[in-house]
Amino acid sequence: MSVHPLTNVPDVALVYPITVRWADMDAYAHVNNVNYLRFFEEARVYAFKDWFGQDRDLIDEGMLVVSQAIDYLLPMGFAYAPCRVAVWCSDVGAASFELGYAVAGAQGDDTVYARGRVTLVSYDLQTERPRRLGAAEREALSAVLGTGPRLRSDKRAAAPRAVAG
Amino acid sequence: MSVHPLTNVPDVALVYPITVRWADMDAYAHVNNVNYLRFFEEARVYAFKDWFGQDRDLIDEGMLVVSQAIDYLLPMGFAYAPCRVAVWCSDVGAASFELGYAVAGAQGDDTVYARGRVTLVSYDLQTERPRRLGAAEREALSAVLGTGPRLRSDKRAAAPRAVAG
Amino acid sequence: MSVHPLTNVPDVALVYPITVRWADMDAYAHVNNVNYLRFFEEARVYAFKDWFGQDRDLIDEGMLVVSQAIDYLLPMGFAYAPCRVAVWCSDVGAASFELGYAVAGAQGDDTVYARGRVTLVSYDLQTERPRRLGAAEREALSAVLGTGPRLRSDKRAAAPRAVAG
Amino acid sequence: MSVHPLTNVPDVALVYPITVRWADMDAYAHVNNVNYLRFFEEARVYAFKDWFGQDRDLIDEGMLVVSQAIDYLLPMGFAYAPCRVAVWCSDVGAASFELGYAVAGAQGDDTVYARGRVTLVSYDLQTERPRRLGAAEREALSAVLGTGPRLRSDKRAAAPRAVAG
Numbered sequence: 001m002s003v004h005p006l007t008n009v010p011d012v013a014l015v016y017p018i019t020v021r022w023a024d025m026d027a028y029a030h031v032n033n034v035n036y037l038r039f040f041e042e043a044r045v046y047a048f049k050d051w052f053g054q055d056r057d058l059i060d061e062g063m064l065v066v067s068q069a070i071d072y073l074l075p076m077g078f079a080y081a082p083c084r085v086a087v088w089c090s091d092v093g094a095a096s097f098e099l100g101y102a103v104a105g106a107q108g109d110d111t112v113y114a115r116g117r118v119t120l121v122s123y124d125l126q127t128e129r130p131r132r133l134g135a136a137e138r139e140a141l142s143a144v145l146g147t148g149p150r151l152r153s154d155k156r157a158a159a160p161r162a163v164a165g
Numbered sequence: 166m167s168v169h170p171l172t173n174v175p176d177v178a179l180v181y182p183i184t185v186r187w188a189d190m191d192a193y194a195h196v197n198n199v200n201y202l203r204f205f206e207e208a209r210v211y212a213f214k215d216w217f218g219q220d221r222d223l224i225d226e227g228m229l230v231v232s233q234a235i236d237y238l239l240p241m242g243f244a245y246a247p248c249r250v251a252v253w254c255s256d257v258g259a260a261s262f263e264l265g266y267a268v269a270g271a272q273g274d275d276t277v278y279a280r281g282r283v284t285l286v287s288y289d290l291q292t293e294r295p296r297r298l299g300a301a302e303r304e305a306l307s308a309v310l311g312t313g314p315r316l317r318s319d320k321r322a323a324a325p326r327a328v329a330g
Numbered sequence: 331m332s333v334h335p336l337t338n339v340p341d342v343a344l345v346y347p348i349t350v351r352w353a354d355m356d357a358y359a360h361v362n363n364v365n366y367l368r369f370f371e372e373a374r375v376y377a378f379k380d381w382f383g384q385d386r387d388l389i390d391e392g393m394l395v396v397s398q399a400i401d402y403l404l405p406m407g408f409a410y411a412p413c414r415v416a417v418w419c420s421d422v423g424a425a426s427f428e429l430g431y432a433v434a435g436a437q438g439d440d441t442v443y444a445r446g447r448v449t450l451v452s453y454d455l456q457t458e459r460p461r462r463l464g465a466a467e468r469e470a471l472s473a474v475l476g477t478g479p480r481l482r483s484d485k486r487a488a489a490p491r492a493v494a495g
Numbered sequence: 496m497s498v499h500p501l502t503n504v505p506d507v508a509l510v511y512p513i514t515v516r517w518a519d520m521d522a523y524a525h526v527n528n529v530n531y532l533r534f535f536e537e538a539r540v541y542a543f544k545d546w547f548g549q550d551r552d553l554i555d556e557g558m559l560v561v562s563q564a565i566d567y568l569l570p571m572g573f574a575y576a577p578c579r580v581a582v583w584c585s586d587v588g589a590a591s592f593e594l595g596y597a598v599a600g601a602q603g604d605d606t607v608y609a610r611g612r613v614t615l616v617s618y619d620l621q622t623e624r625p626r627r628l629g630a631a632e633r634e635a636l637s638a639v640l641g642t643g644p645r646l647r648s649d650k651r652a653a654a655p656r657a658v659a660g
Contacts, residue, residue: 019514022540023364023533025357027408032353033230034206037199038518045517049575065198067317069234078357080544119317152232152284153318184349187375188368188529190522192573197518203353210352214410243522245379363560364532371529395528397647399564449647482562482614483648 009086010146017082030075043085070116081106089141090148096121100148115149174251175311182247195240208250235281246271254306255313261286265313280314339416340476347412360405373415400446411436419471420478430478445479504581505641512577525570538580546635565611576601584636585643595643610644
């Protein structure tokens with residue numbers, strides 16, 4: 001299902017055509033910022049199938065999103081052709097992994113509209129606790145491992161400050 | 166419109182009751198992770214009205230979301246009573262500002278389900294360029310200024326690593 | 331939870347304040363036509379609780395929507411205050427019932443923006459087959475029974491024509 | 496863009512592959528009933544482009560949905576392949592027209608999950624009043640004219656009863 005690869009994303013990234021619905025636009029007639037996370041979800045559903053070679057019931061229900069971060073670069077309008085979402089693995093831990101994302105326009109429009117990172121934990125549905133990633137899962141994720149996109153919030157790295165929470 | 170204040174958020178935060186729709190649940194019968202960003206948006210729409218004392222046409226259309234980050238702490242189920250979203254200003258710049266968020270359960274359920282930060286830029290709709298925040302806007306934001314929530318991705322501060330983009 | 335009753339709906343109707351989200355607007359800056367059905371769903375979730383005095387798990391999962399019809403009278407804009415959705419039972423059968431709906435503006439705006447009818451069947455989740463309404467369900471529905479709203483499509487009654495299916 | 500034609504819809508119908516999003520499922524793990532109307536909208540956006548050979552700005556903004564009716568025949572689950580939505584014109588008036596719809600499964604699954612009818616009025620955006628359909632619009636609609644789907648509510652035709660509203 002992968003389409004023409006995007007520039008500036010790791011070679012291992014899969015690129016999915018993700019349909020933008022007319023209703024994804026908000027009152028400003030641009031794709032609403034929240035809906036980009038929906039595009040991430042859609043690309044993830046397809047990527048899990050391609051990476052893990054298993055059905056949603058076996059994998060998806062055993063992965064929980066624990067954090068997301070996204071930068072918006074330019075407003076995206078509606079287009080009849082699907083936008084393209086690149087997704088790859090940007091980090092793997094014992095019981096969690098991070099996905100990197102880039103959202104480009106429809107075929108022919110290589111503008112990058114957004115970039116993001118999503119962290120998921122593998123989860124044991126029986127015990128309702130995090131579980132270690134299985135060997136097959138780790139292998140599949142390692143095969144699509146690349147450096148994650150830099151985001152605006154990373155500037156915090158250079159100048160940490162007191163935060164509450 | 167503010168409801169009982171949440172603990173662990175700055176005193177200046179406003180807390181809005183935000184309706185969770187039955188349809189906000191996904192196939193796992195929990196509120197879908199993407200919809201929390203919708204709750205952020207809803208709280209922001211109300212907060213802008215309360216902070217800036219102006220109509221959406223004057224303010225909302227002059228603010229663009231440029232980045233968002235969210236941590237999910239616990240899955241939230243549907244409830245007949247609205248959840249509570251605390252929102253405050255966690256940083257102010259010349260032409261941008263950051264909002265801090267915490268999502269708690271309905272009145273009586275002080276569980277914090279998610280925390281987040283959203284950065285917006287003030288925007289001149291005529292020139293289609295960022296604009297400096299006005300004096301009234303800066304004053305309003307300064308009045309609700311508090312430290313932002315710490316997020317999982319902040320660990321990057323301690324251990325920066327090469328990222329591509 | 332019921333608010334000031336609307337005119338032109340049966341006295342037995344319950345009227346729920348239903349939050350209109352900013353994102354319910356589409357690119358025309360009016361509430362998107364599809365989202366009115368979401369308001370119907372929301373009102374139904376609350377009404378089932380009030381009528382049947384039971385939790386969603388006991389009732390909601392045993393009712394399936396089998397048809398919907400809606401007329402749009404005027405475009406509705408965003409408002410900070412919730413719109414009001416009147417819902418009542420407009421017909422009861424052995425294993426199904428019809429709900430009547432009217433959508434009015436926020437308190438003080440008695441404009442009727444839409445009217446509709448939704449038919450549901452009671453469903454046995456174990457056997458995956460329609461089931462007869464229980465005595466308590468019939469009684470609850472009979473207590474809120476009133477004539478349903480007339481819709482544009484009812485004109486077909488006067489001039490039936492050949493249709494395929 | 497049209498895919499393998501569905502049976503039981505007029506030959507003139509166009510059939511569009513419409514992506515079902517994972518998030519279109521609700522807590523029952525079936526596609527939520529409201530989202531079928533979203534599929535109707537999506538198919539209409541594409542059909543208007545194909546029928547009228549014009550851009551959304553010229554046509555879409557001049558058409559308002561004034562009524563919708565839908566029957567649900569079977570619950571639809573998530574599938575990686577798009578469902579197929581057939582759309583055609585089932586009636587043309589001076590300033591309005593009706594579309595007929597059928598929703599079938601992905602390629603290979605000819606199950607019809609829903610049928611519907613949507614009425615739109617042509618609208619003059621300058622005067623904010625209904626306008627007569629133009630000759631080109633009437634011609635385009637006449638070319639895809641077929642009998643509309645029979646719906647459950649049509650039974651009212653045989654047994655009209657007093658309704659309020």
